[in-house]
Amino acid sequence: MLAAVFWSLVPLFSFCGINTDVTQSPYVFVTPVAVPQIFSVIPLFDNIDPHKPEYSLGYYITNEEPQFVGYNLYITFAIPSAGETLSNSNLYLENGVQPSFPALAVQASTANITTHTVANLQPYAPVQLFQKCEVYTFTLRALLNTGITSNMSSPVTRCSTTYPDHCGTDTSCNPSACTVSSCSVSIRDSCPVGTACNPCTKGNQATGCLCPSGQTPPGCNL
Structure with missing residues (x-):
């Protein structure tokens, strides 16, 4: 009787320590931190x-x-x-x-x-x-x-x-290309709001040309 029990358990122990080559995944999941704006x-x-x-x-x-x-x-x-x-x-x-x-x-x-x-x-x-x-x-x-x-x-x-057009020409706030009111659209999009090329056309320049609701640049800052 004891011999029969012993031989019935041998298959169970024979698999101990065998590497099944299956990658084990820890139960840890990292959620990215939400990005502010x-x-x-x-x-x-x-x-x-x-x-x-x-x-x-x-x-x-x-x-x-x-x-x-x-x-x-x-x-x-x-x-x-x-x-x-x-x-x-x-x-x-x-x-x-x-x-x-x-x-x-x-x-x-x-x-x-x-x-x-x-x-x-x-x-x-x-x-x-x-x-x-x-x-x-x-x-x-x-x-x-x-x-x-x-x-x-x-x-x-x-x-x-708030008034970059008051800055000297070729300063960071008032590059020479931005001092011309008849500038191209591509140049205007790169000029600070408030320069001659990109004047404040929406909002109030005294408060930084903040865009009214529903408005977007150019001519105002978000």
């Missing part, structure tokens, strides 16, 4: 007056990940590469601590715009001011408490003044 970037002061340039940044809080802790803002002279933002190059920090703008998932809303005054290119250690008649590019990344960030938002490029 900038609603508006508006320069606050004309560069002719004594005020230094500042910007008003507007965005919706849209991330609902439980680990979401806020948004990181990146400010560059050109559109940043993915490597630049991943390495935290040009990261805007109010007090040296991430995120740039703390937020929580419970604040997510597409009804209320969150706005911040961005007073300096770099506000912390050392402070760097925005320069007059210079063009800057803004992008956002959502940050989780694990250190993971989202892909960067669509970049938004803005001159540091």
Whole structure:
């Protein structure tokens, strides 16, 4: 009887330790972090007056990940590469601590715009001011408490003044090609809103040519 039981169990043990060459998949699925978007970037002061340039940044809080802790803002002279933002190059920090703008998932809303005054290119250690008649590019990344960030938002490029036509010719805000009102459509699309080539035709130039509802550039900034 015992012998019969022993030989009936041999086939079960004979397969122990055999590699079936089947790839094992862990039950871990990584969901990409939702990408935020900038609603508006508006320069606050004309560069002719004594005020230094500042910007008003507007965005919706849209991330609902439980680990979401806020948004990181990146400010560059050109559109940043993915490597630049991943390495935290040009990261805007109010007090040296991430995120740039703390937020929580419970604040997510597409009804209320969150706005911040961005007073300096770099506000912390050392402070760097925005320069007059210079063009800057803004992008956002959502940050989780694990250190993971989202892909960067669509970049938004803005001159540091509401009146770029007041800037000297061949400055970043007023390239020579943009000083001609009879410019071509292709040149107009590359000129800052408010120059002779691309005048503010929608909205109010004093508030940055913000597009009215349903309007799109040229002639106004989103």
